[in-house]
Amino acid sequence: MSLPDHLRALEAVLFAADTPMTREAIAAYLGDDIDLRAALSDLQAQYAGHGIELVERAGRWHFQTAPDLAHLLRRESSEPRKLSRAAVETLAIIAYQQPVSRAEIEAIRGVQVAKGTLDVLMEAGWIKPAGRREVPGRPVIYAVTPAFFSHFGLASRRDLPGLSELRAAGLLDPIDLALEALESQALEAVAPDTDMDNRGGDDD
Amino acid sequence: MSLPDHLRALEAVLFAADTPMTREAIAAYLGDDIDLRAALSDLQAQYAGHGIELVERAGRWHFQTAPDLAHLLRRESSEPRKLSRAAVETLAIIAYQQPVSRAEIEAIRGVQVAKGTLDVLMEAGWIKPAGRREVPGRPVIYAVTPAFFSHFGLASRRDLPGLSELRAAGLLDPIDLALEALESQALEAVAPDTDMDNRGGDDD
Amino acid sequence: MDAAEDDWDAPVTVAPIPDLAREELLTIDIDGWEGPLDLLLDLARAQKVDLLSISITELVQQYLDFIENARALRLELAADYLVMAAWLAYLKSSLLLPSDPAQEPSPEELALRLQLRLQRLDAMREAGARLMARDRLGRDVFLCGAPEGLHVGKSAEWTCTLFDLLSAYGRVKARTAPVLHQVSRRPVWSLEQAVARLSLMIGDVPDWRDLAVFLPQMSDADYARSALASTFTAALELARTGRLELAQDGAFAPILVRPMP
Numbered sequence: 001m002s003l004p005d006h007l008r009a010l011e012a013v014l015f016a017a018d019t020p021m022t023r024e025a026i027a028a029y030l031g032d033d034i035d036l037r038a039a040l041s042d043l044q045a046q047y048a049g050h051g052i053e054l055v056e057r058a059g060r061w062h063f064q065t066a067p068d069l070a071h072l073l074r075r076e077s078s079e080p081r082k083l084s085r086a087a088v089e090t091l092a093i094i095a096y097q098q099p100v101s102r103a104e105i106e107a108i109r110g111v112q113v114a115k116g117t118l119d120v121l122m123e124a125g126w127i128k129p130a131g132r133r134e135v136p137g138r139p140v141i142y143a144v145t146p147a148f149f150s151h152f153g154l155a156s157r158r159d160l161p162g163l164s165e166l167r168a169a170g171l172l173d174p175i176d177l178a179l180e181a182l183e184s185q186a187l188e189a190v191a192p193d194t195d196m197d198n199r200g201g202d203d204d
Numbered sequence: 205m206s207l208p209d210h211l212r213a214l215e216a217v218l219f220a221a222d223t224p225m226t227r228e229a230i231a232a233y234l235g236d237d238i239d240l241r242a243a244l245s246d247l248q249a250q251y252a253g254h255g256i257e258l259v260e261r262a263g264r265w266h267f268q269t270a271p272d273l274a275h276l277l278r279r280e281s282s283e284p285r286k287l288s289r290a291a292v293e294t295l296a297i298i299a300y301q302q303p304v305s306r307a308e309i310e311a312i313r314g315v316q317v318a319k320g321t322l323d324v325l326m327e328a329g330w331i332k333p334a335g336r337r338e339v340p341g342r343p344v345i346y347a348v349t350p351a352f353f354s355h356f357g358l359a360s361r362r363d364l365p366g367l368s369e370l371r372a373a374g375l376l377d378p379i380d381l382a383l384e385a386l387e388s389q390a391l392e393a394v395a396p397d398t399d400m401d402n403r404g405g406d407d408d
Numbered sequence: 409m410d411a412a413e414d415d416w417d418a419p420v421t422v423a424p425i426p427d428l429a430r431e432e433l434l435t436i437d438i439d440g441w442e443g444p445l446d447l448l449l450d451l452a453r454a455q456k457v458d459l460l461s462i463s464i465t466e467l468v469q470q471y472l473d474f475i476e477n478a479r480a481l482r483l484e485l486a487a488d489y490l491v492m493a494a495w496l497a498y499l500k501s502s503l504l505l506p507s508d509p510a511q512e513p514s515p516e517e518l519a520l521r522l523q524l525r526l527q528r529l530d531a532m533r534e535a536g537a538r539l540m541a542r543d544r545l546g547r548d549v550f551l552c553g554a555p556e557g558l559h560v561g562k563s564a565e566w567t568c569t570l571f572d573l574l575s576a577y578g579r580v581k582a583r584t585a586p587v588l589h590q591v592s593r594r595p596v597w598s599l600e601q602a603v604a605r606l607s608l609m610i611g612d613v614p615d616w617r618d619l620a621v622f623l624p625q626m627s628d629a630d631y632a633r634s635a636l637a638s639t640f641t642a643a644l645e646l647a648r649t650g651r652l653e654l655a656q657d658g659a660f661a662p663i664l665v666r667p668m669p
Contacts, residue, residue, distance in 0.1 A: 002253025009276055011255030012269040016277050018555040029276055029558070049206025051215035065216040065550045067543035072213055072233055073220050073550055083540070086442055089529075092536035102372060108528055110445025111488070119374035122571045129570065131363050140365045151545045161538040171531040175524045182520065222553035269556060277558055287568040289576070295568070296577035314584050328566035356570045365574060367581060375578035 006034045007043050014043075020060035020150055058149035058156060067153070087117050091126060095148065095160060097172055099130045099141035118142065126151065210238045211247050218247075224264035287328075291321050295330060299352065300364060303334045303345035322346065330355065444492035447471070449526050449533070459527040464519040468500040595628060597635035602642035610652055616664040619643055 003011065013029045014021065023036050030036070040061060044054045052063050065073055083091070090113060093105050102113050121127045130143035154160060170178050207215065217233045218225060227240050234240070244265060248258045256267050269277060287295070294317055297309050309317050325331045334347035348361075358364065370376050441447040451470045456462045475493045478485055499522075502515035513521075543549050609622050623639055626632040643665055646652045655664045 003255065008253075008255035008270065009273060012273040013255075013276060013558065015256045015267070015552060016269050016556040016558050018557050049212075051207065051212035051217075052219050063219070063552060064545065065220050066212065067549050069213060069216045070543065070548035073216060074547065088536040088540055089442075089532055092532045092539055095539065096532065096535055102369075108525075108532060109442065110525065110529065111443030113372075115372065116374040118372075122373070125569075125571075128357070129363070129365055129574075130357075131359060138362070140369050152539055152542045153544065153549065154542075160535070161542070162535060166531055166535065169531075171528055175521055175528070178524050179517070179521065182524075216550075220550035220553045266554070267552075277556065284565045284567045287566055287572070292568055292572050292576040293580050296573050297580060299573065300577055312584060313580055324566065330566075355568075356573060358570075367578075370574060370578040370581070373574075375575045376582045 003046070006030070006039055007046070010034075010036075010039050010043055014054065014061060014063055017062070020057060020062040020146070022060050026061070055153070056155050057153070058146040060146055060150065062150065083120070084117070086111075086114060087120050090117050091121055091144075091148075094121075094127050094142050095144045095157075096163065096166065098143040099133075101133050101139035101141045103139060124151075207250065210234070210243055211250070214238075214240075214243050214247055218258065218265060218267055221266070224261060224266035226264050230265070287324065288321070290315070290318070291324050294321050295325055295348075295352075298325075298331050298346050299348050299361065302347040302361075303337075305337050305343035305345045307343060309346075443486075444471075444489045445525065445529055447474070447489070448492070448522075449529055452526050453530070459530055460523055462523065464522065465500055465503055468496045471496055472500075595631040595634070597624065597626075597631060597638045599638045599641055599645070602635065602638035603645060606639060606642045606646060607651065610646075610665065610667050614666055614669060616655060616666045619663040619665050622665075 009030055010026065013026060017025075023040075026036060027034075040054070040056075047054050047063075051066050051069055053066050054061065054063055086109075089109055090105055093108055094100055097104070097108075102118070105113050118127070124147075126145060126148040127142050128145050129140045131141060132138040133141050148154075149156070157163070166172050170181060173181075213234055214230065217230060221229075227244075231238075231240060244258070244260075251258050251267075255270050255273055257270050258265065258267055290313075293313055294309055297312050298304055301308075301312070304312075306317055306319075306322065322331070330349060330352040331346045332349050333344045335345055336342040337345050352358075353360065365373070367376070441450070448467065448471055451474070452459055452462050452467050455467060455470075472493055475485065475489060499515060499518055502511070503519060507514065507516075545551065605624065606622050619639065623632070624635055626635060640663070643652065643654060643663070647654050650668055652665050652667050656662070
């Protein structure tokens with residue numbers, strides 16, 4: 001049942017840590033002579049089937065309880081503050097389409113982003129300003145944080161539910177792009193072998 | 205490597221608990237149809253030779269890191285400390301309006317700035333003296349450092365959101381501010397003009 | 409997906425299905441929607457799941473009916489709902505008219521754009537619901553309840569987040585600049601500005617001219633009124649200091665000015 005020394009050390013460091021740790025942070029404790037990538041994956045395998053599991057979220061590692069035991073551990077006090085519907089949609093837009101500016105969020109939702117919506121998400125630590133868009137007015141753009149990935153149990157952006165389907169369906173593209181795609185599809189369906197030069201004039 | 209269900213549950217409950225637990229407290233989560241005495245001893249055996257161990261102290265159970273690994277966890281010797289409100293405000297003013305002298309910061313904040321506040325920011329490596337203002341008294345002026353930008357994930361000062369964006373994000377809320385202003389007035393009324401230098405960074 | 413639907417605090421539990429009686433439609437709380445696009449999306453979803461194959465004219469009619477009913481009940485509707493209604497009515501009539509090749513963009517394209525917008529909003533709504541339904545830290549999964557902590561040393565490592573920094577600056581600015589807000593809300597053409605403008609413009613031409621020609625052009629009515637008041641006062645001030653003369657033929661007649669030689 002005993003673990004090798006380097007796994008024991010890794011286990012202790014991750015257990016004692018009060019926030020998720022990057023590989024660099026772990027290495028600061030364990031030194032550089034350990035193959036951390038392999039060690040993390042070994043330790044993760046060790047804990048498979050346990051009530052505690054080792055997970056990676058946006059490049060940071062932590063132990064957490066297994067999701068199927070939620071019913072045992074859930075307490076009334078543990079229910080996180082309920083987000084408004086506007087905040088949920090705004091968070092989804094930032095997560096799936098980041099980085100986005102406020103104006104871009106408003107364009108998708110068709111309403112102004114209320115004062116306090118971004119504020120609430122920033123206070124929760126889930127989004128942060130991520131520079132500015134290099135367009136007139138240089139609007140601030142927002143992106144999600146590592147804390148967002150930890151909170152929602154996502155290893156990386158690729159883990160966002162339905163991301164690849166949304167991308168494949170073009171639903172993350174701007175409307176102008178989608179419109180062009182639809183038009184060219186329609187044209188091909190209607191007139192598959194018209195002369196290309198003539199088509200050029202029509203779809204302007 | 206998988207554990208039986210009752211051990212998984214026990215493991216998760218003990219891991220998530222914020223204080224050591226008596227058998228009664230554990231039973232409140234797991235129900236009465238488990239032989240807790242046996243389960244605890246099984247789980248303890250599971251963790252023998254790990255970097256984490258399950259221990260009993262005065263009838264209460266908890267996980268802790270193995271004592272022989274303590275040296276690993278004590279490597280880094282810095283503790284996170286939150287900046288005082290005065291220090292954060294001072295830092296924000298320097299970031300937005302650099303280079304500024306202490307007197308200018310005071311004029312903007314509307315409150316005196318303790319010398320200790322600037323010292324704390326310099327110790328953190330976020331500000332540095334940047335010459336002197338060529339006015340009577342030749343006051344030292346301050347500016348932010350490259351370490352400031354990397355800590356806050358900013359490429360340059362141009363990445364700081366402007367006032368209109370702060371307002372849109374709800375960070376310029378007059379009601380909160382009015383309340384806070386009243387509170388700080390009240391505080392200042394209680395402790396009027398103590399020697400500012402002695403108050404150091406903690407003039408909250 | 410079921411869990412996602414449950415977690416979703418959609419206020420609209422009663423989707424207004426097309427053949428629902430109008431009275432039932434009216435029980436829906438207008439406050440439940442986040443703007444006209446959101447309302448349209450709910451109407452559209454009730455029509456079909458595939459938002460690209462819905463009937464736009466039918467959707468437009470449902471929306472217009474809804475607005476009509478809300479008005480009949482004297483519900484107060486935010487302006488953007490009415491703006492959308494006007495636009496949709498226009499779209500519908502363009503769609504029904506024989507197509508005009510000169511119209512750019514074509515009504516069909518406008519309709520398609522609307523569908524694409526609805527589709528995108530729907531996708532994000534769905535994505536949000538799925539996010540909220542995940543195993544969330546602090547609700548479904550838990551970190552170590554009492555971490556021992558890794559830092560034990562003495563030297564302080566100062567922490568401050570960008571959010572702390574930005575809100576601190578917002579606090580300072582709002583605390584120290586309350587006057588600015590009032591000024592920007594009520595623009596005023598100051599007496600100093602009026603004196604400067606009048607003395608500059610009156611020049612040396614010794615003709616009588618209407619004081620009104622010296623008023624700055626302003627679209628804002630309040631601002632223009634303040635300019636009128638300050639320009640009049642400025643004229644009195646300049647007359648008092650002997651720089652111009654004032655004349656008026658009768659009460660409420662134009663006030664004439666000319667520079668003193």
